[in-house]
Amino acid sequence: MSAVASIQRDLRGAVAAEIVAPTAAYLTDETEARGLTGHADAVALPRTAEETAEVVAWCYAHGVPVVPRGGGTGYAGGAVPLGGGVVLSLERLDRVRSFDPLLWRIEVEAGMRTAEVRRVAREGGLLFAPDPGAAEQSQIGGNIATNAGGPHAYKYGVTGKWVTGLEVVVAPGELVRFGGPLRKDVAGYDLKQLLIGSEGTLGVITSAWLRLVPAPEAAWPVIGFFDGVRGGAAAIERVVGSGLPVAALEYLDAETMRYAGATFPGEVPDGAFGVLAEADGSHDEAARIRADLLEVLGEDALALYAPETANEIATLWRWRDGLALVVDAQRGGKASEDIAVPLDRLGEAIEASLEVARRFGVPAASWGHAGDGNLHTTFLLAGDDPGELALAPKLSEALFELALSLGGTISGEHGVGFVKRNWLERQLGPRAFELHTAIKRAFDPQNLLNPGKKA
Numbered sequence: 173m174s175a176v177a178s179i180q181r182d183l184r185g186a187v188a189a190e191i192v193a194p195t196a197a198y199l200t201d202e203t204e205a206r207g208l209t210g211h212a213d214a215v216a217l218p219r220t221a222e223e224t225a226e227v228v229a230w231c232y233a234h235g236v237p238v239v240p241r242g243g244g245t246g247y248a249g250g251a252v253p254l255g256g257g258v259v260l261s262l263e264r265l266d267r268v269r270s271f272d273p274l275l276w277r278i279e280v281e282a283g284m285r286t287a288e289v290r291r292v293a294r295e296g297g298l299l300f301a302p303d304p305g306a307a308e309q310s311q312i313g314g315n316i317a318t319n320a321g322g323p324h325a326y327k328y329g330v331t332g333k334w335v336t337g338l339e340v341v342v343a344p345g346e347l348v349r350f351g352g353p354l355r356k357d358v359a360g361y362d363l364k365q366l367l368i369g370s371e372g373t374l375g376v377i378t379s380a381w382l383r384l385v386p387a388p389e390a391a392w393p394v395i396g397f398f399d400g401v402r403g404g405a406a407a408i409e410r411v412v413g414s415g416l417p418v419a420a421l422e423y424l425d426a427e428t429m430r431y432a433g434a435t436f437p438g439e440v441p442d443g444a445f446g447v448l449a450e451a452d453g454s455h456d457e458a459a460r461i462r463a464d465l466l467e468v469l470g471e472d473a474l475a476l477y478a479p480e481t482a483n484e485i486a487t488l489w490r491w492r493d494g495l496a497l498v499v500d501a502q503r504g505g506k507a508s509e510d511i512a513v514p515l516d517r518l519g520e521a522i523e524a525s526l527e528v529a530r531r532f533g534v535p536a537a538s539w540g541h542a543g544d545g546n547l548h549t550t551f552l553l554a555g556d557d558p559g560e561l562a563l564a565p566k567l568s569e570a571l572f573e574l575a576l577s578l579g580g581t582i583s584g585e586h587g588v589g590f591v592k593r594n595w596l597e598r599q600l601g602p603r604a605f606e607l608h609t610a611i612k613r614a615f616d617p618q619n620l621l622n623p624g625k626k627a
Contacts, residue, residue: 179213179236183258187226189218198259201246203591207561210253212239219264221281221339221347221378228376228621229345231258237620240372242282242314245306247510248589250318250371250625257620262313265378273298276384277336277353282313282377289382298384301328304585305496313377319369321585323420323492324450326543330585332368337381340367342374343616353381366611371587372622374615390458391419392451393488394478396469397444401425403472404445405519408542410468411449412515416461421543422448422492425522428537432498437487438477447542448492496550499537504555507564511575512546512584521578525549528570532563546584547571569595588626596626 184191194212201208213236218224231238237257244251253259265281266288272278273296280289287307293300304310304320314320319332328334337351350364351357367375398404404423411421424432424446433440440446447469451461462478470476479485500506513521522538529536529551538549551567553560572582572595582588582595597605612619612627 176213179258182234183214183216183227183230186230187216187223189216189223189227191216194259197244198241198261199253201244201249201251203247203249203252203589208249208252208590211256212253212259213256215259215261217261217264221265221341224260224262224265224376224378225341225345225347227258227260228341228343232344232618232620235618235620237623238376239622240313240317240376242311242317243285243306243309245310246314246318246589247508247586248583248591250587250589250622251314252590254590254624260376262311262376262378265313268292269379271296275353276386277381278384279337279353279379279381280312281379282316283311286310286312286315293384294387296384297387299387300334300382300384302331302334304331305493312380312382316368316377316380317371318587319585321541321544321546323422323541325541325585326421327417327419332365334382335364335368335380336383338364338367338377339379340375340377343618343621347378351381355383369587371589371626373612373626374621376621388419388452388454388458390452390455391485392458392462392478392480393420393448393485394451394462394465394469394476395438395446395448395488396473397429397441397446397475398473400445401519401522404447405522407447407469407471407473408518409515410471411447411465412543414464414468416451416464416468417453418449418461418465418543419452420448420450421541423518423522423540423542424448424495425526425538427526427535428495428499428539431502431537432491432495435491435494435498437479437484437491439475441474444474495539496548499550499552503535503552505553505557505561505564506550507553507567508548508550509568509571509582510546510548510584510586511571511580511582512544513575513578513580515543515545517578517580518542518545518547521545521547521574521580522549524574525571528567528574532567532570534560534563534567541584544584545580590625593625593627
């Protein structure tokens with residue numbers, strides 16, 4: 173009997189969770205286009221936190237790596253089992269454990285889809301604000317594990333800002349809780365925050381307490397078009413400097429608009445750089461912010477588009493949410509990262525990232541979360557050209573180098589995973605990286621929890 177079959181048989185006999193043979197669906201994430209495909213000995217599908225703990229305990233006792241997995245929508249290879257072991261999929265932990273609309277809180281299990289969390293909150297008149305991409309596929313546990321962002325992180329913060337407590341399986345297979353349904357808690361070290369963004373390297377998140385807020389009565393987007401990167405960057409800085417509490421502040425460069433302009437619900441001036449902002453709040457507050465936005469953006473805009481009806485607004489956001497798919501489809505392949513820089517270096521970073529494309533001789537488009545200084549510059553590669561596809565790692569590394577040279581970070585919201593692991597020490601510096609590694613050893617002394625990622 174092979175070692176793989178033996179692990180499946182022994183694990184199946186020892187735990188209550190369903191154990192199945194690995195299939196392609198559990199061996200990749202969105203970095204598959206770069207040829208990043210893993211291999212595993214088994215896939216575990218627990219239905220409860222207790223079953224999850226059983227799997228981790230067996231793996232820890234037998235020296236078998238454990239790779240936690242959410243919806244598989246990551247862009248850093250964080251859920252790819254590169255060294256074998258057991259893929260621990262949380263997809264069946266998908267229940268609402270409690271929902272208290274009058275107390276603005278909810279506890280959900282890690283496998284619940286992010287969009288479903290938002291829908292449940294909305295049905296109670298409340299808002300769970302984090303809105304990362306692929307919300308219909310991504311799971312809340314994965315979003316917490318990567319501390320995912322999104323367009324509305326500018327006002328509302330990344331996913332971790334909404335977590336008040338976590339239930340986690342830690343080595344060697346114990347179920348523990350950090351925080352809970354609390355508004356304030358300063359007892360002890362903030363271990364909850366260590367787990368947020370840890371990408372499954374410190375423990376396996378099984379449920380989370382999330383805070384909610386009343387849903388805004390109105391939300392009105394405004395998009396302005398400007399002459400080039402510098403004009404757009406100046407408009408972004410004016411919005412920030414004016415103190416307007418906009419909910420989202422996005423940018424879309426001229427190449428992005430060239431690829432996606434045909435489906436934009438308004439007129440787009442040729443060669444224009446777009447700045448998208450959203451005003452929300454009570455009807456009166458949103459109307460006031462929207463009017464101020466039109467004034468601030470309108471100072472030197474080539475054109476403004478300000479939809480008013482619910483259908484027009486929904487159409488605009490659907491267009492924005494579909495940008496990546498439209499751009500990615502242009503040549504069949506891509507390299508894209510999520511670097512972030514200080515806001516005053518945003519224009520410089522966009523231009524420099526596009527210069528990287530020119531240096532390598534490939535087309536590129538850039539868009540991102542402008543208010544957070546978060547770039548998603550995408551290099552378009554010919555999907556049928558192995559030579560171009562082989563450039564992907566070099567293009568990504570050029571972006572990491574650029575981010576660090578501008579005082580930025582190698583990851584604004586997607587995490588480090590496998591793709592960026594060799595760059596973390598360069599960003600943190602020797603002593604900080606040593607402390608970072610010591611935390612990993614304290615939580616996972618055998619290095620079995622998602623090894624080779626993050627740390």
